[in-house]
Amino acid sequence: xxxxxxxxxTAGSYSAVEGEEIELTYEFTNRSNSNLELIDIKVEGxxxxxxxxxxxxxxxENKFYxxxxxxxxxxxxxxxxxxxxxxxxxxxxxxxxxxxxPESSAAMNVKYNIKVNDxxxxxxxxxxxxxxxxxxxxxxxxxxxxxEVSVSIVDEVIIFADQAEKEVEVMVQAGKAGVEGxxxxxxxxxxxxxxxxxxxxxxKKEETxxxxxxxxxxxxxxxxxxxxxVEIAGKKYKNEVIWIDYDxxxxxxxxxxxxxxIVKLAIEKKGSKLGYIMGxxxxxxxxxxxxxxxxxxxxxxxxxxxxxxxxxxxxxxIRAYNTREKMKFHQSKLMEYVKSGGTYIVQYNTAHRLKVxxxxxxxxxxxxxxxxxxxxEAEVRLLAKDHPVLNTPNKITEKDFDDWVQExxxxxxxxxxxxxxxxxxxxxxxxxxxxxxxxxxxxxxxHYIYTGYSWFRELPAGVPGAFRMFANMLxxxxx
Numbered sequence: 001x002x003x004x005x006x007x008x009x010t011a012g013s014y015s016a017v018e019g020e021e022i023e024l025t026y027e028f029t030n031r032s033n034s035n036l037e038l039i040d041i042k043v044e045g046x047x048x049x050x051x052x053x054x055x056x057x058x059x060x061e062n063k064f065y066x067x068x069x070x071x072x073x074x075x076x077x078x079x080x081x082x083x084x085x086x087x088x089x090x091x092x093x094x095x096x097x098x099x100x101x102p103e104s105s106a107a108m109n110v111k112y113n114i115k116v117n118d119x120x121x122x123x124x125x126x127x128x129x130x131x132x133x134x135x136x137x138x139x140x141x142x143x144x145x146x147x148e149v150s151v152s153i154v155d156e157v158i159i160f161a162d163q164a165e166k167e168v169e170v171m172v173q174a175g176k177a178g179v180e181g182x183x184x185x186x187x188x189x190x191x192x193x194x195x196x197x198x199x200x201x202x203x204k205k206e207e208t209x210x211x212x213x214x215x216x217x218x219x220x221x222x223x224x225x226x227x228x229x230v231e232i233a234g235k236k237y238k239n240e241v242i243w244i245d246y247d248x249x250x251x252x253x254x255x256x257x258x259x260x261x262i263v264k265l266a267i268e269k270k271g272s273k274l275g276y277i278m279g280x281x282x283x284x285x286x287x288x289x290x291x292x293x294x295x296x297x298x299x300x301x302x303x304x305x306x307x308x309x310x311x312x313x314x315x316x317x318i319r320a321y322n323t324r325e326k327m328k329f330h331q332s333k334l335m336e337y338v339k340s341g342g343t344y345i346v347q348y349n350t351a352h353r354l355k356v357x358x359x360x361x362x363x364x365x366x367x368x369x370x371x372x373x374x375x376x377e378a379e380v381r382l383l384a385k386d387h388p389v390l391n392t393p394n395k396i397t398e399k400d401f402d403d404w405v406q407e408x409x410x411x412x413x414x415x416x417x418x419x420x421x422x423x424x425x426x427x428x429x430x431x432x433x434x435x436x437x438x439x440x441x442x443x444x445x446x447h448y449i450y451t452g453y454s455w456f457r458e459l460p461a462g463v464p465g466a467f468r469m470f471a472n473m474l475x476x477x478x479x
Contacts (some may be wrong), residue, residue, distance in 0.1 A: 004032030007055075010109045011143045013205075015253075016177040018145070024110075024127065028063075039113040039120060041128075043068060050255045076239075077144035080104045107145045125204045133159035141251040146175045149202070151183070151187045151228045152240035153260040155284070157462040158226070160217040160264045161291035166381055168213045168260070170228045173241070174202035181232035185213055188224030191262065192216045200230065217264035223464060226260045228397045244469045267291065268393035270475035271312030271343075277303070277330075279320030279347075285357065287459035291467060293474075303330045305337065313343040313474045318456050321349040321356060336361035336362055339444030345473055348452040362420075362450055363443040369414035371434045372452070373426045376404045381425040381433075389423055389440055389449075389472050396472060400465025409453035412436040424453070440476070445478045 004027040015353060016022050024043070030036045036056040042049040046068055056062060080101070080264035093099050108127040113120050127143045154169040172183060184197035194214045217228075229238045244252035274295045276285045296302075298314075300412040308314060314337065321327050338344045351358055351368040359365035380401040382390060390396040401408075408426050413436035416422070420439040427433050439450045451473070458466030 003030075003036065003114075003116060005030055005036060005112040005114065005321075007112070008127055008142075009127050010130040011108075011127050013143075014141050014251075015146045015175065016070050017038065017148045018070050018072050018074050020176050021067055023067050026064050026110075027061065028054075028056055029061050030058050033058055035069035035117055037115040038062070039115055039205060041110060041112045043076075044072070044109045044111055044124075052260045071190070074145055076147055076255050077107045077142075077253050077453040078104065079252075082254060082256065107143055107465075113230045114363035130451065144251070144253045145441065146241050146253065147229045147237050147239055147255060148172065148175050148232060148235075149181065149237045150239065150255075151230050151237060152258045153226065153228050154417070155260055157261045157263070157287075157460060158215070159287065159462060159467065160215075160262070161267050161269075163219065165194075165214045165216045166227070168208055168215050170213065171208060172200055172202070173207055173208045174366065175241070178203060179232065179289045181230050181237075183211055183228065183230050185215075186227040186229055187215075188222065188226075188262070189220030190220075190222055190296055191224075191226075191258040200475055215262070217262070219411050221266035221464065223261065223263040223462065226262045228258050236259055263462045263464055263467075264359065265291065265464055265467055266319050267464075267468050267471055268475075269293075269471040270393055270478040273310060273312050274474065275302070275308065275311040275314040277314065277316045277324070277327075278322050279317035279349075281348075282318050282456035284315070284317065284456055287467075288470075291471070300324075300326045300330070303333055305333050308333065308337040308342065309340070311342065312478065313345060315474075316344070318347045319349050321346075321354050322352070322360065325355060326467050330354050331360065335443070335448075338363065338448050340445040341445035341477070343447045343449070343474065343476055343478075344451045347455060350410070350411055362441065362448050364417035364419045364441060365415075366417065366420065366439065366450065367415040368411055368438075369436075371412040371414055371436065372410040372414075373408035373428055373434055373437070374410075375428050376407055378399070378408050378426050378428055380408065382423070383425050383435065384421050384423050387421060387423055387440065389438075389469075391477055392472060393475055394468040394472055396465075396469055400468055402465060404454075404463055404466070405461045406457050407454050409437045409451075413439060413450065417441075421451075449473055 010025045012023040040051045080098045081091040084094050086092045106126040111124050113122050127145050128140045150173040179202040181377040182197050183200050185193045198211045207315040229236050239255045240258040241255040274293050275298045277298050313341045352433050358368050411435050420441045422435040423438040425433045425435045437452045441448045
């Protein structure tokens with residue numbers, strides 16, 4: 001910067017695979033009156049070394065090109081903290097010298113020597129990819145090494161509530177031109193796929209194809225991981241290349257194993273048609289569709305006394321009473337729906353900025369607090385073992401709370417009217433029992449349920465017991 005030297009090395013593509021030949025463009029411009037001379041250039045990790053002894057005259061562009069071949073066995077670009085499998089809440093770093101670095105080393109560096117007023121000084125620059133946008137002008141992104149093929153399973157969790165087969169979609173993208181191989185699924189014991197494999201041919205770099213397998217579950221409850229693998233010339237590829245692209249940061253490239261959780265549930269349910277009032281956003285509607293429910297997202301105009309009658313149950317999404325201004329107008333209609341025989345399930349809300357008073361969230365008073373259970377392995381105790389919500393149509397036991405993710409629940413009510421029945425109790429180590437995480441009340445001919453348990457995390461994660469418990473809540477009061 002002090003010498004006014006512009007030095008740039010760019011690749012002809014932003015990515016390459018091992019064995020691929022790429023072209024590099026070197027640009028050097030001396031934007032000063034200093035005496036500068038380019039002595040030599042070396043691409044680090046490659047044998048090729050160019051001796052130039054090129055005088056860089058002031059304000060004169062110097063541009064030249066070379067071709068290099070990416071060596072076999074080169075590591076793919078990836079954040080170093082993702083190269084090893086971590087534990088809960090922790091990354092694993094095998095190369096300890098990298099700990100604390102904000103990012104991984106560049107895929108390719110170029111070292112060159114510049115003589116400045118007869119003093120030779122070494123410099124290192126990173127190879128980048130340059131493009132020109134009609135709006136943004138010149139833009140740069142890191143040059144990266146990627147696998148020969150990227151494979152990804154479209155759905156992260158696939159739930160089977162019965163023996164019916166389901167389609168599993170797999171996307172395959174070529175990292176280079178001319179990819180030929182075989183795609184197959186690696187399944188847990190008892191699961192079957194049809195067909196057993198696909199032959200794939202991708203003629204162009206970045207060409208993408210979609211393949212559909214039909215998956216059949218075992219007859220008994222089962223869960224495990226599904227992997228998609230592409231085999232090319234005896235080498236197996238099972239990673240998905242993920243590009244994280246935002247205007248305010250350089251493009252990030254991540255290569256992660258592509259897998260999906262597959263779950264065959266031993267589950268019974270009653271009712272079929274559900275209404276869902278979306279709040280701050282969650283994936284529960286998609287999860288419930290996977291086990292056979294028909295779910296309609298309700299707009300404000302859909303929430304009328306007459307329209308609500310067609311639903312077997314209505315579910316309120318997380319923090320809907322915090323984020324939807326018109327909930328204060330809908331509350332009386334929803335309570336009328338319950339009174340007439342409906343089931344209304346309200347998921348957690350914060351006490352701050354409620355659109356209705358806390359004591360008016362349900363048909364009887366309650367007080368939402370900041371109580372939570374953050375430890376996902378915390379014991380869950382069944383307080384009302386004979387209550388229908390723990391027995392019909394699925395018999396719920398403590399085992400249904402195994403393998404939960406991230407937390408038990410949050411913002412439990414701390415006070416409630418005696419007409420509510422507290423169903424479950426749990427607490428973090430050293431804290432008092434939190435009994436308000438699941439409250440059920442009869443109101444008129446129907447049922448009102450308030451729950452702070454984190455169904456919005458457990459159902460999308462495919463936790464079997466969470467599905468069984470949620471199905472019981474939806475089924476309450478139904479023959």
